[in-house]
Amino acid sequence: MDFEKLSMTNEDYINYVQQKSKKSPIFKNLALAFLVGGLFCILGQALTDIFEYFNYEKKVASTIATIILVFLGAFLTSINVYSKLGKYAGAGSIVPITGFSNSIVATAIEYKSEGYILGLGANMFKVAGPVIVYGITSSVVIGFFYWLIKLFI
Amino acid sequence: MKIGKQTIKLENTPKIIETCSVVGPRETEGPLNIYFDIHIDDIFYGEKTFEKAESKMLKTCVDNLLSKASTDKEHIDYIFAGDLLNQCIASGYCIRDLNIPFFGLYGACSTFCESMILASLFVNSNYASKAVAATSSHFCSAERQFRMPLEHGNQKTPTAQVTVTAAGSALIMSKDTNKKAPHITYVTPGKIIDMGITDMTNMGAAMAPAVFDTVTTHLQDTGRSPDYYDAIVTGDLGILGSEIVCDLCKDYGVDISKVHKDCGVLIFDKDKQDTHCGGSGCGCCASVFSGYFFELLKTNKINKVLLVATGALMSTVATQQGESIPSIAHAIAIENEV
Amino acid sequence: MLMEYLKVFLVGGVICSIGQILIDRTKLTPARIMVVFVLMGAILTAFGLYKPLVEFGGAGATVPISGFGYTLVAGVIEEIDKIGFLGIFSGGVKATASGIAAAIVFGYFAALVAKPKLK
CATH class of the missing domain: 3.40.47.40 (Stage V sporulation protein AD)
Structure with missing residues (x-):
């Protein structure tokens, strides 16, 4: 490149920038992610236990808990709270199922301005879509091998 | 006249007669608050979408520039403008209503100097007697174009920067104008x-x-x-x-x-x-x-x-x-x- | 009881912390983080490693998005045992159907009423 003035190669520059850049406050971030993520899980467990107490089967109770958490994520997003939570909690609000729901609602809200079908409808899964694609694909591949192995045993 | 490797000397030294700035809510809270001409506290600026809001902000900025300089838009020869959106729509839709010959520019965040350079060169060489340079950006429209949806809960790294919601414009005229100006x-x-x-x-x-x-x-x-x-x-x-x-x-x-x-x-x-x-x-x-x-x-x-x-x-x-x-x-x- | 909840908190917290390390150290975007977790959940389940985690940590292991991978794979395996080959395709979605439907419907209605705001 015609950049003879700077006596630095690209690699030198990238290393220099990396050294100079302020690092994320990892311990604070970790603590917050642990706390918020853990609390979402406790909420999920509490909901499961409540429905089990009312004589629902364990699996059903856990599914209802999931649905409620998905609703909570969507609700908090729609009242502009989840984005603020995410600023502090990081992965603590991305990794739980509420974060999955947040990524759907956030994109849907954003693209509403381009219409209900090609805007909201088409873009809803812009961030969350890959999760479903890779989740289902991997489960089918794993299932196929399980079925194959089962044939021989 | 070109001097050295890539610099141009403007012999006729055009003047920046007037400028105008419009800023959004976050910038209004900032330390330069009192220096800006117009403050907007509604991020939608009364429009339905962020793109329209940005366009309106730029329009307000240019309109106010012309009234500050007490000039009519009919007297402006050319306008050089740009923004961050795809196909520069904020500028395009803003200038649609102005009826001034338009050069749409994209230089990302360098667009303001790019448009000032071209406007001043036009004036310097007497192709124009009054030229306007203007640019805008909007936090929300830029965020959706370059980053994640606004309501998505994610963390920014310490090196990240925040797109400013603001527009700025400058009126450039020949040095013969009877007004003290840079x-x-x-x-x-x-x-x-x-x-x-x-x-x-x-x-x-x-x-x-x-x-x-x-x-x-x-x-x-x-x-x-x-x-x-x-x-x-x-x-x-x-x-x-x-x-x-x-x-x-x-x-x-x-x-x-x-x-x-x-x-x-x-x-x-x-x-x-x-x-x-x-x-x-x-x-x-x-x-x-x-x-x-x-x-x-x-x-x-x-x-x-x-x-x-x-x-x-x-x-x-x-x-x-x-x-x-x-x-x-x-x-x-x-x-x-x- | 308290002990159970402590385990849930611990497992959920640790899983989210792994995500945080990925964000801060690798600059992976949130969409990629979610995909990594789903894949990890699916693969660990295939090797029989995620089920013990669910038994130990309950919702601490199912609420994170890796639990989605677990539910998918566990559903596929269960359905294969029940109906054979077709279960490969029907099991996963069947097990996660209510979650996906809830996400779509709640997402749709939430988006209808909400307006984006300056962060």
Whole structure:
């Protein structure tokens, strides 16, 4: 490149920038992610236990808990709270199922301005879509091998 | 007349007669608040979408510029404008209603200097007697174009910058105009410099080498030293980028740290406003120059400014394809006496 | 009881912390983080490693998005045992259907009423 003035190669520059850049406050971030993520899980467990107490089967109770958490994520997003939570909690609000729901609602809200079908409808899964694609694909591949192995045993 | 490697000397030294700045809510809370002409507290600015809001903001800015300078739009020969949106729609839709011949420009955040350079060259060569340069950016429309949806709960890294919601414009006329105003004396269009930075959340570092290249070339071409200027103002390098460019210049043997100012650093209060490395976007340099530095020039608090707007010329598509961030910086020398 | 909840908190917290390390150290975007977790959940389940985690940590292991991968794979395996080959395709979605439907419907209605705001 015609950049003879700077006596630095690209690699030198990238290393220099990396050294100079302020690092994320990892311990604070970790603590917050642990706390918020853990609390979402406790909420999920509490909901499961409540429905089990009312004589629902364990699996059903856990599914209802999931649905409620998905609703909570969507609700908090729609009242502009989840984005603020995410600023502090990081992965603590991305990794739980509420974060999955947040990524759907956030994109849907954003693209509403381009219409209900090609805007909201088409873009809803812009961030969350890959999760479903890779989740289902991997489960089918794993299932196929399980079925194959089962044939021989 | 071209001098040196890439600088143009404007013999007819066009004047910046008037400027106008419009800023959004976050910028209104910032330390430069009182210098801006118009403050908007509604991020939608009464419109349905952010894109429309940005367009309206730019329109308000140009309209107010013309009324401040008591000129009609019929008397404007050409307008040079740009923004960050795809196909520059904020400018396009804004100028649709103005009925002025239009050049749409894209130089990312360097657009303000790019449009000022072209407008001043038109005036300098008498192709135009009145030309307008204007740019805008909007936090929400930029966020959806370059980053994640607004309501998505994600964390920004400490090197990230915040796109400024603002518009700025300047009216450039020939020096024969009977009004005391700062002159444009030299312009140095920049080259594209890419040092291989791929991190979209670290624009300051990507753009700093471009500033270094343009500033040192400008000083070489004009034979000036950094102390000649009262301020060397960069567009939106942010805190980290500013440190880097001072370092690079120092290593090269030019110390600009005493006169260096950055619009992205000035526009926000980093401790109170949680803006990480500072502001960015075409509106940043445009509003801070039009509001703050133009006022300082007019009141003779400073007399010689080198304005260097910086742009990162990537798109999300290029970034997703693994490309690094090509950057550019355009410099323009503005002086009270010639 | 308290002990159970402590385990839930611990497992959920640790899983989210792994995500945080990925964010801060690798600059992976949130969409990629979610995909990594789903894949990890699916693969660990295939090797029989995620089920013990669910038994130990309950919701601490099912609420994170890796639990989605677990539910998918566990559903596929269960359905294969029940109906054979077709279960490869029907099991996963069947087990996660209510979650996906809830996400779509709540997402749709939430988006209808909401307006984006300056952060």
